[in-house]
Amino acid sequence: MVVLLLDFSFSKVEQLISYKHLEADDISETTDATPYNANQHTLQIELNELESQIQKLLSENQDEYINATNKIIDFVQQKRGNAFRYLNHTSFYLTFQNILSDAPIREKHSLLIILVDAFITLSQPKAEIKNLLSEELFNINLYILNHSTDEYAIQKSINFVIHTMTQFQEFSSTLINLNYFENLLVIELINRKSAAFQNSEPYLTNESLLIEALMHIFRVSYENISDYQFGEFLSACVVLICNGLTLDITNSSIRSVISILSIDPDTTLRYIEENHLEQPVMFYSKHENSEIAYNSLNLMYQIVQRVPLLFDIDEMILCIQKYLVRRGSNSDINFILISCKIAAIYLSNPDFHEVFANEGIISQLAALIKDQSVDVKTESFLALKNIIIFGSNDAINYIFSNYxxxxxxxxxxxxxxxxxxxxxxxxxxxxxxxxxxxxxxxxxxxxxxxxxxxxxxxxxxxxxxxxxxxxxxxxxxxxxxx
Structure with a gap:
């Protein structure tokens, strides 16, 4: 266990590289036993340079070990899935362990978090990365989150939690045992209540990341989260959606409410109704930013399945009309599919058949049943079939006579x-x-x-x-x- 002693400055952590996130599909990996690329001479030069940078991680000169960290991250980005084949021929693991076990915890320890986070996002061999994810490392990260005064260092630590939970959900129990969820809730509240929060970076970005991190832990460990913590998390998300400070914060909060709703719909719906959350969700469902628009539409769908009358029907019709339109690209298919699902819920109630016909939604669905996409044809018919199954003979005759x-x-x-x-x-x-x-x-x-x-x-x-x-x-x- 790491001795938790305070020794922080973090004045230059923000200088560390902002490395590009690469998806798994972007990563190539060789099955050779030795590093790819090259004749032995070139290989030895690369290994010597890598070893030199690894040794500089032990330096007490801040500029030197920050620069070395940048160069190692650059190397990982260049080699991608093959990076560990090189690292296995160096003193990296020994150096990593030496820094990890060094006390007291200080700025240099944050480099370990940044390096491992780079491996998670830029590399691929999960077994090698898992070997670095020890309880000591998570303890150090939690200490940074709680005690650092450098918001950029905190940002790196939150990202580490998000990326770990995205790639290695099996570590969720470790995070729960270390009270990560409870600690992140406290940090989120402190961040949100800080004087600099309303209009200042990196507080706004950190808020979005904190909600994202809480969501990832909640999704896989909700049974280990207390009712109080559940309520605090849900309350924070609802407040942030209603405030609408930034798109990133609002988007993370909406995605979190979707996850929470799937776990405890009764409590979540009570919060939604008490805070009139349907109003901002409807607003964001028509936003020009496609990501927040889709997530808002998805949340609307989750709500409508359970409380269809919560939303203003005229607003809902305008929203459905907006997205039941084929614009010639695949980018709008998800909007069409979820709008069909929402329409299907309303059309299961005969009271809405006439207004949906008068407002042209039936016509839109009838056009989509001839779409090239099988998914679009399927969902549009599943909406229309509710008129056939639940509608009057006149309503059924109307759609088959006109379309x-x-x-x-x-x-x-x-x-x-x-x-x-x-x-x-x-x-x-x-x-x-x-x-x-x-x-x-x-x-x-x-x-x-x-x-x-x-x-x-x-x-x-x-x-x-x-x-x-x-x-x-x-x-x-x-x-x-x-």
Missing amino acids: VITKPMILLLDVENQELEHSIIKSCIKIDSIARAFNILTSAAKIIKNEIDYERLEEIAENSENMNYKIAQKLINILSDE
């Missing part, structure tokens, strides 16, 4: 999606029943009878493991009955 839906609907039977299969088959049965009883929808019923894929229906009906096999056989019998 080309029947053929696109039965073509979707080829998609292997049991929820979709069930909706299509059930819709076909209802259309046939109405056509026989009331002499309406006869054209739709005829198209179904003549053009549905009977082989596909029989395939479903003969598969007893498919939940739709009985209803598929029922439709076959109905269509075979003259």
